[in-house]
Amino acid sequence: MGAMFSLEHAQALDAADPLRHFRQRFMCDEPELIYLDGNSLGRLPLASIKLARDLVEQQWGARLIRSWNEGWFDLPIRIGGKLATLLGAHADEVAIADSTSVNLFKLAVAALRRQRGRTRILTDDLNFPSDLYVLQGAIEMLGGEHRLEIAPSADGVHGPVEALQARLDDDVALIVLSHTVFKSGYVYDMAALTAAAHAAGALVLWDLSHSVGSVPVALNASGADLAIGCTYKYVNGGPGAPAFLFVRRDLQAALHNPISGWMGQHDPFAFGLEYVAEPGMRHFLTGTPPVLSLALIEPGVDLLAEAGMAALRAKSVQQTEYFVALWEALLAPVGYTLKSPRQAAQRGSHISLGHVEGWRINQALIHDLKVLPDFRAPDNIRLGMAPLYTSFVDLYQAAIRLRRAVDEGIYARYSRQRTAVT
Amino acid sequence: MGAMFSLEHAQALDAADPLRHFRQRFMCDEPELIYLDGNSLGRLPLASIKLARDLVEQQWGARLIRSWNEGWFDLPIRIGGKLATLLGAHADEVAIADSTSVNLFKLAVAALRRQRGRTRILTDDLNFPSDLYVLQGAIEMLGGEHRLEIAPSADGVHGPVEALQARLDDDVALIVLSHTVFKSGYVYDMAALTAAAHAAGALVLWDLSHSVGSVPVALNASGADLAIGCTYKYVNGGPGAPAFLFVRRDLQAALHNPISGWMGQHDPFAFGLEYVAEPGMRHFLTGTPPVLSLALIEPGVDLLAEAGMAALRAKSVQQTEYFVALWEALLAPVGYTLKSPRQAAQRGSHISLGHVEGWRINQALIHDLKVLPDFRAPDNIRLGMAPLYTSFVDLYQAAIRLRRAVDEGIYARYSRQRTAVT
16 A cells, blocks of 8 residues: 555654644543543543533532622523634523433424424434434424424435435424534535525524534624534534524514523513523523533633634545545455545535444444444444544544454444443 | 530531431542531432442333333322321322422312402512512412412511411411521421411412421411422432422312323323313322432432431420521621521521621632531521431531631632622
């Protein structure tokens, strides 16, 4: 193989990487481990270790209830405002609350009620299944008058853009899509689809879970209406950290949070018996947030802001391009297929490879070969490039080990039986 | 004043307290502080310090995504099962998820859909306002066909039991009440009201936030249908820790979670596009839980189980009785009124005192007198007795300082302007 596919070449790429120093800001205490699952659970920022101790031992343990007035109450809006800068949104358009699924429920129900008279919801079969489940539940709860239409991707990789646009008419209430889709990593053109939807009078709700922190998102410049997303992937906010929601300024007063709780109440400590929505993003909050998990989002957001989305995207593109080249040279010959877009402009920050023995190869990677990818049924091995800490040597070694898993038949040691969380 | 109202007497009560050693299991590093707000945010168990470090540094930082299969995925059901033992419920009837408000929304909507044809929801004006907000939002979202009836308490202290029972008929779908009410601490007779509701074909949904961990709850023995509650008060689960929900076994298949997400999906890692509810409590889960805040509930639950609810209740009753006696002797003469039931059997584990200068006295307590109660508009000073760590000396000193706040005019230094979180 040529010089491009050598350890030395990978090391040279790392040496030239302007973001290489960010890796030292994360806990990486298992040097032989190649972690390519930052698109599922981001690594632990070192700053979060210190913050977690402070949160538990000082803010909770020592300051007790006083901490609510010493910063906790403002966390959802304050951290949301910081995150907005990574999303091309105004600070007063983003808040942190609940889970991605609960936020989707809130905004989808609010949008459907706003769009009364329109009965169709468009999505695609590349969307994260949980988003479809939430929409199915919302439709049932609203009386079954809406219909969810799932446009199929022609190749399982690229979004069915034309099919979605062809379905747009004045009966479409809402389009709900993953901006970067979870299997293939395909990225929708947010501005183009939003414009098409608006021309038909439809609203668009974007799930940014696989975009935020790795793919540039320009919510305001795209004219976006609504968005949700998680903070535990490329944002490195910690396991199950609360999610975010974005509502464009002029929609904030027009939409009503169906799960109206005290955190969205105007003057909640008056303890009035009637719900009166606080203007702005606060009214999309509901109950008391899980403070420890919430506050720990901030170090991850700060690291992304420090690196800058342009630099992060540049490295991400360079890394996915590099890995596609490695795939072509080393992995395609032993049965791996590329299940992500070839065009970098259409691709987020992970690469999916297919293989008929995908599940067993994945087990071999985890248990024998010290590579942590993840697996998405039926046969996708997902490899996430987190530009803050993934190195080119990581990617080179991962390709070598993926090759060995097949060449040396290591996968054959494993059962086809799956574990609870893949 | 007599011997009963002396420091020595309080010390003797502490010396005889069989639970006194539990205080050492909590962080208490400000010896002069009298913390009587465990009914709002419980203290930090020392075991949680160690667990928090392990969760962040080992489980997240070192084990990364692997931790999902090493315990995280099962946390909502496993900790819920432990909590069930404190609630007189079967382990498979309780799960941890979301916030109290979101859980109320889920179960109230599910119950209203189950009770189709019945249009009225009963509650009282002692209920936590956020619960009313959630019900108001749910009614609006379901098309405005239901009516929320708020039965007024005659004295602002005791629950309007007879008024609620008188309103029961075959149009009542659901009763939603706080088992222990947040201001006065009044405790409803769960079995009696449940029986009356069932006789009329209504379901009852109890908010146990101010009961769990301090007031014995016998969900199964009371024939209870549904319950929700928080874990950050007497359970000492940490700020905003996720809430719980209880669904009686035979109702689990009959009720449908309106916010259907991947955590409630049967075989979620098959990534099917249709929601198929997992049987049992799991289907009442929705999205990815905030793992750090969730896992930290467990040490608090373990401490309560170790102490035992009978012993906790015995101490709680002794402490509220003692404080009522202190009030009568020391505080009533300077304008404090008792806004909690006189009968211990009708009272939870906090005492509310009213005073025309309640807000300013509360400020004086916090800033000058090193007492942390909380304040509930318009004039309630709430004093929580957390039997795991509140001492009789705490209560004696608090009474002395409440008296001083008035006698010495200390409250007059403060403005009537309220802060964000009271």
